[in-house]
Amino acid sequence: MTKQAFILIVEDEPKIAEGLAAYLENAGFRTHCLDRGDRAARFVRQEAPDLVLLDIMLPGKDGMEVCKELRSFSQIPIIMLTARVEEIDRLLGLELGADDYICKPFSPREVVARVKAVLRRSNTPQEESKRITEGPIILDEDSREVSVGGNSLKLTPSEFMILKVMMSRPNRVFSRNELLDLAIGSQFEGYDRTIDSHIRNLRKKIKKALPDLECIHSIYGAGYKFNIS
Incomplete structure (x- = not known):
């Protein structure tokens, strides 16, 4: 019997929470x-849910701070x-490590679709053991771990999948829609900007691990490519 995914x-x-739960x-x-x-954070540590739906405006601690706190000890998928409506607020959530965001008002059906999409890419089993090595970067699909120059990177599921796609085809230019x-x-309005945020986060994490390494390049008017020169 397939295990039911547990969503926090x-x-x-109350009406929004109850509607989403239903x-x-x-x-x-x-x-x-x-x-x-x-x-x-305490609930995530104790109960280990499979995904968190996280509002930004919350009492006690706002969603941005909660996202940052969760990312300090867990790579659990997070949807904000x-x-x-300000773009900087949407992207800030992604820069803190969220996998996706949804703007209110939203359709509960869209939320369910987004949850399924994020869980799918975070739990997709691999058919065979595969390790991709490009220069000092090693990506292991089975363990879903990435190291740069021997330093382990903490990547969200979306960041991992984007890096995997690009490392699988070095020097190939991927448009935003192709990366989606x-x-x-899956594609939803606003996801093209989400790709930009994930790419920016990947660059920051790689640069922190190996400051002189440049490997994800922007191609004006076309998209992105992975190349270690």
Whole structure:
């Protein structure tokens, strides 16, 4: 019997939390709701949910701080829920390590689809053991670990999949839409900017591990490519 994925919903508006829980449970998920941000990290440590739906505006501790706190000890998939429309707020959530964001008002069906997409790319089994090595970067698909110059990188599921796609075809230029299809696995409005945020995060993490290494290059008007010269 397939194990039900366990979703933690951190949302202080009861109607929204209850609606999300109902739709997710109808889709076959188990859920638990918290209405305060300062209770999220302890719950994740103790109960080990499979994914967190995290509102930004929360009492106790806002979603940005919660996301940062969770990323300090876990790579659990995180989808941010926000009523803020400013692009910088959306992207800040991704820079802190979120895998996706959804803007309010939203369709509960869209949330379920996003949850399934993020879980799919974080739990996809590999058919065979495969390790990709390009220069000082080693990506292991089985363990889902990446090291740069011997230093381990902590990547979100989305960052891992984007890097895997690009390392599998060095020197090939990938458009944003291609990276959406191959790495993210589904397309929603705003995802092209999400790709830019994930690429920026990958560059920062790689540079922190090996400051002189340049490997993800922007190709003006076309997209991105992986190359170690």
